[in-house]
Amino acid sequence: MPRAAREANDLKHGRRRRSWLRRLPGAVVGLMLFGWIGSLIAVLAFAEHDGASGAGQADAIVVLGAAQYAGRPSPVLRARIDHALDLWRERVAPVIVMTGGVGVGDTTSEAAVSAAYALRRGVPEGAMMLESAGRTTSESMRTVARMLYARNQTSVVLVSDPFHMFRLWILARRHGLKAITSPTRSSPIWASVPASAGYIFSESLKAPIAFIVER
Numbered sequence: 001m002p003r004a005a006r007e008a009n010d011l012k013h014g015r016r017r018r019s020w021l022r023r024l025p026g027a028v029v030g031l032m033l034f035g036w037i038g039s040l041i042a043v044l045a046f047a048e049h050d051g052a053s054g055a056g057q058a059d060a061i062v063v064l065g066a067a068q069y070a071g072r073p074s075p076v077l078r079a080r081i082d083h084a085l086d087l088w089r090e091r092v093a094p095v096i097v098m099t100g101g102v103g104v105g106d107t108t109s110e111a112a113v114s115a116a117y118a119l120r121r122g123v124p125e126g127a128m129m130l131e132s133a134g135r136t137t138s139e140s141m142r143t144v145a146r147m148l149y150a151r152n153q154t155s156v157v158l159v160s161d162p163f164h165m166f167r168l169w170i171l172a173r174r175h176g177l178k179a180i181t182s183p184t185r186s187s188p189i190w191a192s193v194p195a196s197a198g199y200i201f202s203e204s205l206k207a208p209i210a211f212i213v214e215r
Contacts, residue, residue: 039208040200040201040204042166042207043163043165043203043204045166046166047162047163048162049181050181050182052092057091057092057094058157059094059148060093060094060095060096060097060148061084061088061095061156062141062157062158064080064168065099065101065110065111066080067110068100068103068106068108068113071113072113075188077113079186079188080159080160080161080187081118083159084159085121085123087182088127092182095127097128097147098111098112098114098115098130099111099114099131101135101140102132109132111130111131112132115128129147137164137167137168137171138171138210141168144156144175145175145177148177155177156172156177157182158181158182159182159183161199162183162187162196163196163200164199165181165183170207170214174210174211
């Protein structure tokens with residue numbers, strides 16, 4: 001190939017590469033925006049769907065922890081436990097797994113407070129398991145999976161606030177659990193539009209990260 005033709009060809013390819021590089025940031029931003037919109041739709045869909053209805057019996061109901069005050073469950077935690085108790089009385093699963101570790105400044109775990117609350121409402125100790133070490137959703141789900149594996153069990157009904165359901169489902173699946181979700185619609189957070197909107201936005205960002213990072 002003549003030198004002039006080679007130089008013209010190299011110049012043409014160089015322009016194409018520069019053009020592609022200029023478009024790359026926009027393509028990355030567009031892809032991220034598309035992924036976020038998909039995550040937001042999934043968060044909203046999981047918030048509205050209750051898979052426990054007509055799903056048959058699972059091995060366990062898993063209640064995600066929330067704040068407790070000197071041995072008393074916060075309104076958010078109480079709503080979650082009450083919802084789990086309704087499911088247990090409907091025989092959705094024979095066992096309730098209470099989760100949540102000891103928060104900063106606390107002397108007892110969220111799981112222990114949840115179990116004490118359920119015990120006072122007629123759930124026997126033999127129908128409960130406690131995961132008292134987890135300080136995050138991921139830590140709790142990892143430990144719950146290990147606890148259930150030891151019993152040759154894998155199917156769970158996940159109970160938490162509606163906006164939490166999609167990420168919780170991802171984490172449960174990542175740890176090998178067969179999960180269905182049952183959102184707590186009586187949660188005071190869900191009843192507050194500003195608060196729930198903030199949590200929905202937050203979860204729409206956290207869920208893709210959980211999908212990519214958790215293994």
